[in-house]
Amino acid sequence: MPxxxxxxxxxxxxxxxxxxxxxxxxxxxxxxxxxxxELWTFAEGHAEMYEQLVERWEIENDLGITLLSMAALExxxxxxxxxxAPLAGLIEIERRMAARAFAGPVEAIGFTDLxxxxxxxxxxxxINPASFGPWRVGNKIFGIPHDVHPVMLxxxxxxxxxxxxxxxxxxxxxxxxxxxxxxxxxxxxxxEIDHYPIAFGLTHRDQLELLLLQAGGGLFDxxxxxxxxxxxxxxxxxxxxxxxxxxxPIAADAAWDTAGGQSQLISGRALCSFVxxxxxxxxxxxxxxxxxxxxxxxxPAWEPGARRTSVWGGTxxxxxxxxxxxxxxxxxxxxxxxxxxxxxxLYEESGIISPIAxxxxxxxxxxxxxxxxxxxxxxxxxxxxxxxPARHPSVFNEEALDLLSTALSTLVRERRAGEQNDxxxxxxxxxxxxxxxxxxxxxxxxxxxxxxxxxx
Amino acid sequence: xxxxxxxxxxLALPMIAIIALFAAYPLAISLGLATQRTFGxxxxxxxxxxxFLDALADPLLRKAAWNTALFTIFSxxxxxxxxxxxxLLLERPRLWARGLIRLALLLPHMVGLAYAGVFxxxxxxxxxxxxxxxxxxxxxxxxxxxxxxxxxxxxMVIISAWLYIGLNALILRAAMGDVDPARLGAATxxxxxxxxxxxxxTIPAIRPVLGLVVLLSVVGSVQAFELPYxxxxxxxxxxxxxxxxxxxxxxxxxxxxxxxxxxxxxLLSLVMLALIATTALLSxxxxx
Numbered sequence: 192m193p194x195x196x197x198x199x200x201x202x203x204x205x206x207x208x209x210x211x212x213x214x215x216x217x218x219x220x221x222x223x224x225x226x227x228x229e230l231w232t233f234a235e236g237h238a239e240m241y242e243q244l245v246e247r248w249e250i251e252n253d254l255g256i257t258l259l260s261m262a263a264l265e266x267x268x269x270x271x272x273x274x275x276a277p278l279a280g281l282i283e284i285e286r287r288m289a290a291r292a293f294a295g296p297v298e299a300i301g302f303t304d305l306x307x308x309x310x311x312x313x314x315x316x317x318i319n320p321a322s323f324g325p326w327r328v329g330n331k332i333f334g335i336p337h338d339v340h341p342v343m344l345x346x347x348x349x350x351x352x353x354x355x356x357x358x359x360x361x362x363x364x365x366x367x368x369x370x371x372x373x374x375x376x377x378x379x380x381x382x383e384i385d386h387y388p389i390a391f392g393l394t395h396r397d398q399l400e401l402l403l404l405q406a407g408g409g410l411f412d413x414x415x416x417x418x419x420x421x422x423x424x425x426x427x428x429x430x431x432x433x434x435x436x437x438x439x440p441i442a443a444d445a446a447w448d449t450a451g452g453q454s455q456l457i458s459g460r461a462l463c464s465f466v467x468x469x470x471x472x473x474x475x476x477x478x479x480x481x482x483x484x485x486x487x488x489x490x491p492a493w494e495p496g497a498r499r500t501s502v503w504g505g506t507x508x509x510x511x512x513x514x515x516x517x518x519x520x521x522x523x524x525x526x527x528x529x530x531x532x533x534x535x536x537l538y539e540e541s542g543i544i545s546p547i548a549x550x551x552x553x554x555x556x557x558x559x560x561x562x563x564x565x566x567x568x569x570x571x572x573x574x575x576x577x578x579x580p581a582r583h584p585s586v587f588n589e590e591a592l593d594l595l596s597t598a599l600s601t602l603v604r605e606r607r608a609g610e611q612n613d614x615x616x617x618x619x620x621x622x623x624x625x626x627x628x629x630x631x632x633x634x635x636x637x638x639x640x641x642x643x644x645x646x647x
Numbered sequence: 648x649x650x651x652x653x654x655x656x657x658l659a660l661p662m663i664a665i666i667a668l669f670a671a672y673p674l675a676i677s678l679g680l681a682t683q684r685t686f687g688x689x690x691x692x693x694x695x696x697x698x699f700l701d702a703l704a705d706p707l708l709r710k711a712a713w714n715t716a717l718f719t720i721f722s723x724x725x726x727x728x729x730x731x732x733x734x735l736l737l738e739r740p741r742l743w744a745r746g747l748i749r750l751a752l753l754l755p756h757m758v759g760l761a762y763a764g765v766f767x768x769x770x771x772x773x774x775x776x777x778x779x780x781x782x783x784x785x786x787x788x789x790x791x792x793x794x795x796x797x798x799x800x801x802x803m804v805i806i807s808a809w810l811y812i813g814l815n816a817l818i819l820r821a822a823m824g825d826v827d828p829a830r831l832g833a834a835t836x837x838x839x840x841x842x843x844x845x846x847x848x849t850i851p852a853i854r855p856v857l858g859l860v861v862l863l864s865v866v867g868s869v870q871a872f873e874l875p876y877x878x879x880x881x882x883x884x885x886x887x888x889x890x891x892x893x894x895x896x897x898x899x900x901x902x903x904x905x906x907x908x909x910x911x912x913x914l915l916s917l918v919m920l921a922l923i924a925t926t927a928l929l930s931x932x933x934x935x
Contacts, residue, residue, distance in 0.1 A: 272688035272689075273688050292688075294687040294688075294903045295688055295690050296689075296690060299687050299689040299690060300687075301688060393796055394795075444773055444774075444791070449768075449769075449772065450769060450775065451769070451772040451773065451774060455775070586901075586902055586903060587902065589897075589901060590897075590902070593881075593882070593886070596884065597884075597885045597886070600884050600885050601885075637701060638684065638686055638904050638907070639686045639692065
């Protein structure tokens with residue numbers, strides 16, 4: 192048998208010492224339970240803004256701010272709910288994350304129901320009603336809304352002017368298609384059309400959802416039951432399939448958040464793109480070449496006189512139910528989200544308009560924006576704020592969107608195979624959506640969420 | 648003998664404890680979970696084998712299984728022969744810049760799957776992606792070839808070949824070092840062609856390592872998750888790139904049905920065990 196000295200070489204001893212020391216450190220290190228007045232956020236811009244406000248208000252000792260990636264925040268949040276791991280008192284979350292936190296019976300949701308406090312302080316009336324949609328389960332509200340996020344359409348004003356596009360004549364999507372076809376020519380004779388009117392493609396799921404919502408369709412009703420098979424959804428899918436694969440497709444697959452998509456927007460290959468208020472700042476940072484060349488117009492309506500905007504994204508601030516400092520956290524949350532100072536900072540730092548209607552008179556929203564050719568975009572977004580469609584949270588949101596996007600992809604394939612008759616495709620869309628509805632309902636029934644919805 | 652075994656038991660105890668704590672216990676928990684239907688954070692109902700029955704009848708899981716099978720088969724068919732060819736190339740005595748080639752072969756593996764997914768998403772993008780640009784410049788193909796939408800499995804096979812061929816080639820090259828030079832020399836003297844030497848001398852000599860490379864490729868491909876997750880953000884258009892583990896993740900962590908996800912995990916484990924057993928059996932038969 193070898194002696195211990197032969198087995199434990201200097202390298203072996205070093206490894207053993209490191210293992211023992213690190214094990215000991217893990218064992219004795221202090222518990223990293225978050226401070227009771229701690230805020231977790233996923234957005235770097237938000238974290239910076241809150242830090243500045245907290246410093247200005249001199250409440251650094253009252254609130255710690257931790258920036259986490261969206262996935263890490265979700266893991267920690269769900270970990271807290273599933274296993275009672277420590278949670279921050281205030282958690283800022285995005286709407287898809289919230290839907291996951293809201294799964295299951297209402298009483299098991301790990302956030303405090305803020306509806307009584309909002310009602311008692313008259314905040315239910317002063318906050319834009321649709322902004323509560325993603326945070327509402329039945330008659331309970333689990334967060335203070337951070338935003339409204341209306342959507343407008345950016346367009347290359349320089350190119351539109353060059354081709355004689357009359358933006359003022361665009362009220363509906365039909366007008367849009369007719370007017371914008373003026374740019375669809377091959378001026379440089381390279382065998383390719385130089386400009387496509389709109390940035391849209393099969394992988395643009397957020398844009399698909401916002402268009403369905405604008406058309407009066409969408410994924411879930413107020414009771415969180417699927418409504419995939421609506422006529423509005425079918426009509427929307429038929430039009431979108433025409434944009435992608437009609438006889439004269441008008442869409443270029445230029446995603447705003449990819450390098451390739453941005454290069455198409457900069458070159459003008461894709462002329463228009465959907466832009467919610469939060470994206471304006473991103474455009475400014477990622478595509479500075481477009482400064483002074485783009486403007487925003489309200490979304491063309493699906494019918495004359497119908498809704499001229501939609502909604503994209505959303506964030507809320509929630510209070511962890513198990514935290515014993517509910518009153519202090521509520522006071523901090525109100526100050527961070529609802530004070531006039533934070534509303535101004537929100538617009539200045541990130542271009543996001545406040546969800547509180549009383550703040551909309553602030554002249555800051557009338558500041559001309561040179562990036563958008565001097566447009567007072569804050570005021571334009573506010574003018575659309577009360578038109579944004581309602582959204583309802585469901586943990587099945589992504590599955591529903593998957594099914595709708597599959598139906599769109601099927602229609603695109605059929606168009607490419609030669610079927611271009613819109614009436615036939617509308618029938619096909621209705622059948623596909625009915626099938627999607629049945630599939631989703633059966634998945635929800637399998638998991639038990641349907642029974643829970645019935646109980647709600 | 649019994650005395651020796653009882654003397655060795657105390658030495659093995661720490662390892663047995665570690666395996667019990669970190670492998671056996673979680674497996675037992677997961678088996679229990681597979682018989683529950685979970686919804687939300689606090690609700691679980693016992694459903695017996697229903698999750699397994701549902702999984703067997705789930706069309707989306709079948710699609711994911713089909714995609715995974717295609718990815719596995721084509722990954723192995725592409726990776727192993729090319730890795731073997733590269734290993735033979737590295738065997739050449741007067742190979743120029745051998746060290747540099749080895750480094751170049753290993754580099755993709757060093758960056759990892761997540762990076763490969765991000766890189767692949769940019770490289771295979773329509774119009775601006777490197778792949779479409781190169782194909783357009785060389786063969787005048789359409790710049791808008793939709794790799795990620797229409798052919799996600801092919802794209803994943805290409806990316807995973809880029810990642811793993813180098814590593815597999817180096818493993819095979821190391822195994823080739825053990826081939827008896829006398830046998831190779833004898834075969835050469837007997838007039839065997841290079842292909843015959845490969846078939847009758849080299850491959851039989853490296854068969855155990857070759858089997859291991861195939862097995863690792865199969866197991867890695869069956870477990871594909873990071874690549875489709877980053878590259879396609881899930882299953883891709885019409886779930887054409889949905890793999891079993893991606894589906895498991897969606898059900899467990901996005902929908903919150905941990906019971907169903909556990910059942911899928913157990914079914915996948917059974918399939919992998921069957922694959923490993925089959926490989927071992929085939930290898931034993933061919934050795935005999």
